[in-house]
Amino acid sequence: MDTHTLSLGWCVKCSGGVYSSDQACQAMGRVYHDRCFTCCTCGQKLKGKPFYDFSGQVFCEEDYLYSSVKHFAEVCSSCGYLITDMVLQALGKSFHRECFRCVVCNETLEGQQFSVDAQNKIYCVKDYHRFLAQTCAVCEQLILPIEGSNESMRVLTMGRSYHVACYEGKSNI
Template sequence: MGQVYHDSCFSCCVCGQKLKGKQFYDFSGQVFCEEDYLYSSVKHFAEVCTSCGYLITDMVLQALGKSFHPDCFRCVICNETLEGQPFSVDTQNKIYCVKDYHRFLAQTCAACEQLILPTEGSNEIVRVMSMGKSYHVACYEGKSDI
């Protein structure tokens, strides 16, 4: 930090604990013991994981305007980690892997009553919405009375 301290003077600015030989943090020109840095007055500067509620002291994953530990960003159904993976959210901002999102939240076709799922090799659903109902494109085109 570019300064010299007496052993007895090098202490936490919050609790006064002597810091010689201990983990410490320099934040905005003030020196903190590890406990005070992580859990007290400086806490509002640190990111808190939306999922587990613990402070994020290393890598932060930002998604949906929130912060997560990379390992805490998981599908609500299968619990697989979604770091670096495509994901979807429902109307309540619950996070799903694409497979589970389609499996549990897919719309039913009003014509054939089958789930409207992505075509093979795709993660995107194509559907036709008409008069508040969902249809497969082929089912909608094949219905002359719609």
């Protein structure tokens, strides 16, 4: 009786045949022996554990997060955690997409217009105008964008803000 052992594939690390699924693992679309899928820093077996692939090297979570490798990774300016997927860049800083939010309504601002105050707090345009708009010195109403616009126009003179129309009307008096 002729018995043939079927191979599950070739181990990416040692190039040996992988013949048993209980001694194999698949990661990043490749096949490894359990004994070969290890952290490049500490040698810990990684089958079934969190791992990070950085520049073609595989790291256990601890070595990736607490070694010099993490200095190459982006850190979210909002939550302080590593960004392991897509990075959102704004204001010269890096954010998780879900961490880039309005400080008032907490809505995510990915792909949206936004404004910042003097302390670099991030606002959706609506909340920025609602909470930080100037008051007109003549009519005492907020100076807000006209309908359909995100920009407001004001006249600033001698430390006071005016609607353009209110300022023009004031100077005609």
